[in-house]
Structures are given as C-alpha cells and as structure tokens.
Amino acid sequence: MSTPAIHLDKLTVSYGTTKVVHEASFSVAAGESFALVGESGSGKSTILKAISGLAPDWTGTMSVLGKARGHAPDVAFAETCQMVFQDPYGSLHPRKTVDSCLAEPLAIHGIGGRDARVKDMLAAVGLDQRFRFRYPHQLSGGQRQRVAIARALMLEPKVLLLDEPTSALDVSVQAEILNLLKKLRRENGLTYLMVTHNLPVVSFLCDRLAVMRHGRIVEIAGVDALKSGHLKDTYSRELYAASGGTLQPA
Known part of the structure; x- marks a missing residue:
C-alpha cells in the first residue's frame, strides 16, 4: 500500500486551555x-x-509524504507543503511587487533560476508578464489569488x-x-x-x-x-x- 500524502492519527489541537480539534484521524x-x-x-x-x-x-501524530511532523x-x-490562504490581499506584502513576492521563497531556500521560474509560474496561473512588477493593490481579487497560488508553487x-x-x-x-x-x-x-x-x-x-x-x-x-x-x-x-x-x- 502506497504511503499517504497526509496522515493524521488522533490529532488534538488546543489554543491555550481550549481544545479546538478532538482526535481527528484521516489519510x-x-x-x-x-x-x-x-x-x-x-x-x-x-x-x-x-x-x-x-x-x-497539538497531540497525536501527523505525517506529510511519509515524514513525521x-x-x-x-x-x-x-x-x-505550502498553504494558500482565504484572503489574498492579507497574505501578500503590500509593499512588494509580484516579482519580489514570487522570488522570495527561492532566495530563502537558495534556489537559482529566479527570472525564468517567476516567468514560468506567472504563465502557469494565467497571468501575463505585465503583472510582474505590479503591487497587490494594483490587482483584482482574482489576480491576487493567482499570485498567492503561484507563490505557493514556487518551491514545487x-x-x-x-x-x-x-x-x-x-x-x-x-x-x-x-x-x-x-x-x-x-x-x-x-x-x-x-x-x-x-x-x-x-x-x-x-x-x-x-x-x-x-x-x-x-x-x-x-x-x-x-x-x-x-x-x-x-x-x-x-x-x-x-x-x-x-x-x-x-
């Protein structure tokens, strides 16, 4: 049987003294x-x-692609693993261009080929290159969410x-x-x-x-x-x- 991409067993999550999730299990x-x-x-x-x-x-066990969390x-x-949030405007830095937002994960992880990767990822989410040096406030809500998805996928x-x-x-x-x-x-x-x-x-x-x-x-x-x-x-x-x-x- 193949290893599940995500596996949770009796996951219980608390905020302070309040339990918010109780023994959640699924793969x-x-x-x-x-x-x-x-x-x-x-x-x-x-x-x-x-x-x-x-x-x-939290308590319990979690693994992603076979590696325990x-x-x-x-x-x-x-x-x-990457996360895409509900509010694309809140998840994008207002003073960074789309290019900077997309390139940042590559810089953090020491990955080269920034220019080509940014261009490819914009194309993959259906945005042409004219959006590359715009700021979040210059984009529509749908365009911002496309950028957020592109950023999540930059590290593949x-x-x-x-x-x-x-x-x-x-x-x-x-x-x-x-x-x-x-x-x-x-x-x-x-x-x-x-x-x-x-x-x-x-x-x-x-x-x-x-x-x-x-x-x-x-x-x-x-x-x-x-x-x-x-x-x-x-x-x-x-x-x-x-x-x-x-x-x-x-």
Whole structure:
C-alpha cells in the first residue's frame, strides 16, 4: 500500500486551555483532493494550521509524504507543503511587487533560476508578464489569488493546504480559480487538503470529504455520496439540505 500524502492519527489541537480539534484521524492519498467541511468554528482551519506549523499546541501524530511532523519550525517542510490562504490581499506584502513576492521563497531556500521560474509560474496561473512588477493593490481579487497560488508553487511542493481559497472572491472569479486549481492539480500531480463551507466547491474539486462538527470528524465520505445526498450522519445531511441539495458550482 502506497504511503499517504497526509496522515493524521488522533490529532488534538488546543489554543491555550481550549481544545479546538478532538482526535481527528484521516489519510489523504497522493494526488487526491480532500475537503474538510462544516460550520465556522468547527476546527477545519485549525487542522491546516497544525499541519503547516501555525498551531503548534497539538497531540497525536501527523505525517506529510511519509515524514513525521514535529512541533518545531521546519524550513525544509516548505519545499514539501505550502498553504494558500482565504484572503489574498492579507497574505501578500503590500509593499512588494509580484516579482519580489514570487522570488522570495527561492532566495530563502537558495534556489537559482529566479527570472525564468517567476516567468514560468506567472504563465502557469494565467497571468501575463505585465503583472510582474505590479503591487497587490494594483490587482483584482482574482489576480491576487493567482499570485498567492503561484507563490505557493514556487518551491514545487507536492501538497497544498487550501484555506477557503475562493470564499473572498466574486462568484464569477471563484469559478476561474477553481478551474485553475483543478488544472494545476492535474498537470503537476498535486495533493490538495481544502477547507471550505461551500459544498458545490467540494463536488467540483474534491474526491472525498470529512464533515466536522464541534472539533470532531463525524463522517468521511466520497464525493459521490455528497452529490447524491446519501450522507450517513444527521449533521452531514443537515449541511446538504442547507445547500439546497444542488451541488453544481456557479
């Protein structure tokens, strides 16, 4: 059996004395797109933060591409796994050009070929070269999120953590970004772990999903069960009903 790209076993995450995630366990296969869904405050984003190192107070075990995650900062981990945040404007430095934002990971990790890599990555996310020396405030929301995705891919990681990557965007732009993410996954063999509250996004982009409530995983299901409404847990069915039972993305 092949090594999963992401494996969590009884992950419990705390903020101070408050436990936010309770014994979450799941595996994501290499090349799979897996979603964490549920209401705000259910612990979805906290799992991504624990994996990425932004929420270090956790117990249990985690591994990414077969390597165990520790609690201490790990610079090498950035070459394996990167995170794309909900708000592209907040995640990009306002006083740095697109070129500087994209080149920075290469400089930190001592990787050469900066010029060619920046040009190639802009093209990969559908931005032409005229955007290269613009600042974030000179870009639209969709363009900023394309830059954020490009930056996450500069080190050629195989795993992306996607924290509500389209929820801050207009509906028409959401569709463009979702199509881009699907294309990049197919072309680069990427593994996605995505947090979202939007079930149509899950039906379009993901293979499986875990439903979370009050910090616990209540059900793990294939996307076919989501599309057909054949979810087992009562809360999962409530989420499906709240979506109107129509799961075609806008």
